[in-house]
Amino acid sequence: MKIQFLGQNCFLFNYNGKNILSDPFYNFQKEKSRFDITAQKIDYVLITHAHGDHTADVKEVLHHHPEAQIIAQPEICGYFNHPNSIDINFGGSAKFDDMKISMVPASHTSSFPDGAYGGEPCGYMFRFPGKNIYFAGDTGVMADMALFPQLFGEIALAILPVGSHYTMCARKASFAAAELLKTKKVIGCHFDTFPPIAINHDEALRIFEEKGVELILPKLGEIFEIKA
Secondary structure, X not given: OEEEEOOOOOEEEEEOOEEEEEOOOOOOOHHHHOOOHHHOOOOEEEOOOOOHHHHOOHHHHHHHOOOOEEEEOHHHXXXXXXXXXXXXXXXXEEEXXXXXXXXXXXXXXXXXXXXXXXXXXXXEEEEEOOEEEEEOOOOOOOHHHHHHHHHHOOOOEEEEEOEXXXXXXXXXXXXXXXXXXXXXXXXXXXXXXXXXXXXXXHHHHHHHHHOOOEEEOOOOOOEEEOOO
């Protein structure tokens, strides 16, 4: 799997030739990521919750890629009224090839900028042979995290918010990674986008190192490869 960071919680996941775009918010600071939505096929749009910094660019994605399928809560799928939707809920999974994307809880809020209800916020577990990757969405620390390695097995990588103010800070995220998720590698997200979530990078890296967890603070446009 290849993972490209496009800002906030927006990532482009590529697996077996399929592109999954999460929480579309790529237009903000795209001069740094150089991401062009028209330059590649989008197969799936994966949404964790309805806040504007996670849904701002959904309509543009669907305009350029009307065949793409939305994976989200029934309320979010209903809001966009897109004919190609996979409306799952907690405990459910979207499946293609040998990949399952399972919806898991998150501790946050969820409403659209116009005030419409967005359902309960969520995260997702990417499950493919030999690897589990946890994409947390926006969340605080929650006891449910301790169940994920028991339910799904070892978590090779977690993508966790570290910006504080609206989500976990680095200290809380490092605790979640080491003590609850039992993972050794984290890609940070939801940091530095706006002043309230600006972080001290050196301090965040130190906090994770003290927990024995590798923290990657990606640059906009940076690509990672996770091998099975």
